[in-house]
Amino acid sequence: MYLSQLFNGLATPLLYAQFRQIVWPTNNSILAFIRTIVTRPDLARYVKQIVLQDVVDGLSGIEIDEDTKGLCLRRFDDIRKILLNESTPNASKLTWKASETSEVEGAYIPVLVCSLPNLETIIFRESYKPECFMSAVECAGALLRKRQLSQGSGLSIPFSQLRSIRTISTESKYGYLDFDELHPFFNLPSARDFEIALANGEWRARDTEEEDGALWRVKPRSSPVERLSFQYSAMTDHCMRRIVGSCANLKELHFTYGRIHMYEPDFTPLQLQNMVLEHAATLEVLHMNYDDDWHKVLWDDEHNDSPEVLRFDNQLARLSRLRKLSVNFAALFGIGVPVIQRFGGALAEREPPRVSLSAMLPQSLEQLEITCCDHRVIPHLQELAASCRDERFSQLRSIKCVFAEEHTDRLKVMHVAIPEVRVEFTFFGLERRQQMLYLPHVPLKERLGLDQSQLFDDEMLLYRGKIQ
Template structure:
């Protein structure tokens, strides 16, 4: 076995070794950190390098709500209280916690909270919070979220924060994350200072942002926004720290698409963008979720009304995605589409849009009779993704081929995003492939792909057409031509109706016997 001095990897500078360690970090959320841990056990030199990367990306596992266990965030807190020099290495943090007393649970798991609690009390004393303060009381009662509040005060170099605070292991996220974490409605000065470098923030709603102004924030994700959430907004520019925001991801209830209901409530999605005051937004990703509400009347979801709510951020958008939460039942989305009206008729409010992804029903309805024509999509658009398409999309795309001047088409990529059980599954487009995808490539250089929602894999529609053994579209044309050529001489002689009925009866009888 080669010695440490003989191994080439040990001759590399620490900067390159750190880059090697970063390549070992899993790219998928559910992948393990096994390779990084193995690297850390190789030698003392590689141990320090691997530990650097392990702590830099503390993407902590989330336990099953039905089988709770000791929270990984509390375990990380224990480590950092014992090894405070490692706190500065943490740059990314993801956790999910509950505002519940966990003393009995942790005792069952043989995890000692007493020592951690004592050290947390010392930390609170150093921050100026003494016995009797709500945060101190929460720790004394072993409220899990209060421990993670202490963790946040220890991380001076945090750049990415992704968290959820729940009222119960199997419950909804809390509406008051501040009181859950710190026992009060405002964030401690130490936490505000610790979060000053955060550039990416993901949380359930904007409650965390009311008192924490994150001036360097570039990416924000709000996972759940409904009518009640919008009602709690305090008007324009009431959510500080978002003026430099460039990317926003938000989960939106389909309620916010019902114009009549929103007018009655005197709120709308526009209120969120005005509260954030983000004038430099380049990317907006919206995931619709269906909360299956009923007001006694059949709702009408207006697409044009919904797009109007996005107007405060549309002028600067380069990427706009509107997708569906596929955790909801397919039947619910099928119902949603039947209630959608007023598809988009113009993109004039999106002058610099380059990437667009949205449901087919948002673009047109009834075979393209209502909505926008593909010849009117902006020249700046480079990629177009269609969510939940059906075969009407083929007829709609064919209209592009009517353009005489290919210079008016800036589109380079076209993607069909399908899901089994919803409108047209991927299998509907993977067989009997239409030649329109080849014509789009030949005429305008547009590459078309089919994406299956189950695994996210994309396949080229032009290649599927070339490999399609059935050549169904040509066969259909030939069949139609053959039908047109038929005359009376080609027709078979008429059979006696009684003999035909006897034959049918015989077949039915055989089927019943079998």
């Protein structure tokens, strides 16, 4: 008996640490889990991570018994009593109350998530207008920032431990969610990691506070988020500045470009550099893959007279805490491989600018990765090697160059030896370079043999962009 109790005590926290919604062949697991969490708060406290499908219609097609409906309605009422008081924003109150006019099924997922006091990570598919769900996040953030504790209900304020938020779109062109829906996550005091795949044209920001909506509700340097990751995304300078500028202690920024149609210019490398310089005292990891095989929106029209904005300059060296840098060849040197696949006409031919890699890089750098380069990178590496021999980059341990195979003259690719630095050359064709960008978006037709739950798992494995 003693051993059985001991085993149960050890196994239970592990058993409930993570819940992953499975929809194939049946979606009933989510209903059983909700009932367990609502009736057994002693088990709810063990849940650390939850992976969900649609947070609005997550129970679509499931017949819900009256007992479970009653339990969830009572819990919904308890949660409302916690979140709706004089401390929560008026807009959040209205949005939350408006959800009561819809069918109660739309509140089951918020009831579940708000009943997990120690939830640290939430992963969910993009949903259409998740008003009830996001209102709960917004109200909880307002309460938590004022350090107000709930009284009498036995429930803590939801999302008080939430650190990591990850979401992925299921819509192939524009997506549903924009910053207007997702901004409340940035105001949670515990939030540290925000990752989204398919952040797109709908994230565009306007020019005035009145029009800008949610971007103005997250104040500059106010969010505790330390890691931002945008995968398969297309963003404007204005919107990126607001989002990056909202972070008070930004340590990591990851961005991989997505071939998403926009009507405004994509942000440029120099614009990005100016954004992150505001975080020079904290930024440790910068990963930017601009997809040099694809033509960026309006870059040739907007920047023909100022090509310098299409690359970094020596101000990059001011990132005094930067340890890892992964960036495209063109963003560093202002020249790139020929664009094979484009949405528009050819870019103007320009003389390569005079660039000193050693003058551009921070001396704190430990790992450097240059993607989509060709043999023209070799003289720059040789110049960097000379600086390393002069002990200017004493922390540098790794250099990796990913060459565009079809554009590289291998006879001109000479090995560059740097003492105590591992130098690695890799040659990737177009298909492999695209896999680096679009790993989360492999077409379903290429995944034959996988069941629906495995497809969902694969899509949630968002490409981290971390330098190996």
